[in-house]
Amino acid sequence: MPGNEHKVCKLVKSLYGLKQAPKQWYQKFDEVVLSSGFLLNQSDKCVYSKFDDSGKGVIVCLYVDDMLIFGTDKNQVDKTKKFLSSRFSMKDMGEVDVILSIKIKRENKGIVITQSYYIEKIFKKFNREDCSPVSSPIDPVEKLMPNTSKPVDQLEYSRAIGCLMYVMTSTRPNIAYAVVLEAYSDASWINHVEDSSSTSGCVFLLGGGAIS
Known part of the structure; x- marks a missing residue:
C-alpha cells in the first residue's frame, strides 16, 4: 500500500494454496491420529491402523484432505469418525x-475394487475405443512393424502412459510389462563390513527416460 511499503503481513497459520500448507496439514493430521493410538504403515505413510487384541480394528487412508475409513467393526468405525470430527471440520x-x-463393489464374499469405467474413460479420451483386447502381460503373436518415421505426439503419449500406470499401480498389476517397458536392477551383495547388509536399487525406463 502507498506509504506502507515497509510493512509485511505475519502469517499466523498456513493458508490453503500456499506451498507449506500441505506439509503443515499432514503434520497436524499425523500428530492427532498417532496420539490416539493409531500406527503408521511403514510402506505407505498415509495409511493408519488400530486393532485390538481380538483382531477388531479400523484403517484410515488419507489422500490430501479426503479420508477413507473402514474396519472390521462398525462401532469402532463410528468411534473413529466421532474422534476425528472432534479434531477437524x-x-x-x-x-x-x-x-x-x-470403484468399490460390495459382494457376498467381500469387497471387489475395479477401474473398468476409468479404463473406458481413458480409451475415449485418447480415441482408442475401437481397440481389441489382448492377453497380458504381452500378446504372444504380436508382429513388429518397420518404423515409418510417423511423428507421435510425445505429450499425448506420455499422458496415455501415465493414465495406464495409475491403473497398473491401483488394480491392474498384470499390465506392468506392457506399460513399463525397461527395468534394470543391481545390488551391492552384502558388502557392508559391519552388519553384512546389501543395498539394492532399480530404475524403470520409458522411452529412454527414467520414470521410477
Missing part, C-alpha cells in the same frame, strides 16, 4: 462408492 459422505477413480 469434517463432512461424512456416507458409504464409499468411488474413490480416486477406483
